Amino acid sequence: MQFRIFHFVFLSFLYSPSLTLRILNPLHGPKPDCPCSNKDHCKPVTDWNDGLKEIMVITNRSSDYQLWMWNSLTTVLEWNDDINSTLTDELMCYAHSQGKKYGFYIKDFPKPSEATKVAAEISFKRADVVAINIVDYLGNCSHAAQHVDQIINYTVSSLSVIKKNIEAKLLCVMPWQPPCYQMNCDVSAALAKQCDAVIFSPESYNTYCEETCTAKPTVSFSKITIGITEYISAGFSPSQLLLGIPWHGYNYTCQPGDHIDDWTGHFVCNLNKVKDNVTGVETCDLKGSRLKMSIGTVVGKVPEMGLLDSTFSKTDQSPFRVDQSGSGNQIQQYMTWFEDIGSLLVKYQAVNKFNIKGTVIFSGDDLTYDHVKTSDEFDNHMWSWMLHTILSTGDAKKEERTSNIAGTVAGVGVGMFLLGCLLGTLISCIIFRRNRKLHAPFKHDQMTEEYTDDDHNQL
Structure with missing residues (x-):
């Protein structure tokens, strides 16, 4: 019997070399x-x-x-x-x-x-x-x-x-x-x-x-x-x-009567409390009051990654939303804090x-x-x-160089566009002035018998 046990242990080491080495x-x-x-x-x-x-x-x-x-x-x-x-x-x-x-x-x-x-x-x-x-x-x-x-x-x-x-x-x-x-x-x-x-x-x-x-x-x-x-x-x-x-948030179950706080202007969701059986101290019932939710589940719309009916807390720089279920005296309110x-x-x-x-x-x-x-x-x-x-x-110099190249290319593009517009305007003006007859100032203001239709057509 002892030989069999030894044989089994020996085979275990033989086929588990990494385990053997670690031991x-x-x-x-x-x-x-x-x-x-x-x-x-x-x-x-x-x-x-x-x-x-x-x-x-x-x-x-x-x-x-x-x-x-x-x-x-x-x-x-x-x-x-x-x-x-x-x-x-x-x-x-x-x-x-x-x-x-x-x-x-x-x-x-x-x-x-x-x-x-x-x-x-x-x-x-x-x-x-x-x-x-x-x-x-x-x-x-x-x-x-x-x-x-x-x-x-x-x-x-x-x-x-x-x-x-x-x-x-x-x-x-x-x-x-x-x-x-x-x-x-x-x-x-x-x-x-x-x-x-x-x-x-x-x-x-x-x-x-x-x-x-x-x-x-x-x-x-x-x-x-x-x-x-x-x-x-x-x-x-x-x-x-x-x-x-964190790419997750929490959905909290609120207490009856929870409402918007007049001071902050935000909804305040109070959690249930539980008493420790040994110490008798009351603590927040996180296990029974909140549910972890992944960002994909909460957001619900890609690629916007935001909810149209959410509120953004400027103090915390985080979005939240308040929902409710039920009706009448059986309304249950929930508050979800998440990332967007x-x-x-x-x-x-x-x-x-x-x-x-x-x-x-x-x-x-x-x-x-x-x-x-x-x-x-x-x-x-x-x-x-x-x-x-x-x-x-994260190399700031690399980012700066990249942005400078992009800015240079953009600047050249804008400059060429403006130059093209300027040249186009000048050429058009030259062509237009060559094909048009020049008249003395206020020529058409002189209402004489010499005024003809040909002169009107040149206006």
């Missing part, structure tokens, strides 16, 4: 054979420091990534709920075949004891970048200042081990504001040294700490401005910051205004449009509006 030598063992049909596609893409904007897209593989406009992005991050899962290499091979970076998104922040194993997985999966979520550990709300040292030790212990043993760029997914606890921002300074870049989590903008339980935009523009400014003040450079942009051309353009402009590293789209799969019948319409409308092509040419 025996998790960090420094050789990588398995390249899974791509073209072996060159296993080579890393190292264009992080080329000075151009990073345009990243997160995917959970729920849409056909081959329909994406790959020329408009730089990196694809595969959502990975379980770092120990066996991911297919298909996306990595395809991304590298397009000359784009591949990486994955680790949802749960690894413990220091797991850091070595995580580093091995990153290397074995040939990731060019890896995004590690720290939001849940850091928290969106305030912590007591006495926990700062503990937070620093925990995060730095894990990140330093991972960073030391990988060649990939380490991206930290963090709240929209730098983690500061009762004016102590030592955590931010420590993470600025460990993280190659920071991704602002879109979900962190939409949390409820001490705020009222009301429907609100997924990302408020005022928070974008405040967050970027505070991260720079906390020791991060603009080249380390990546703005997370105006709100997305403002966010893209912020990337260039603050000269930060780039953007991360949450997510590429949210671009799926329910009513699109053909891949051409999907490609040309939903993806082309992402403006990635513009952002990916």
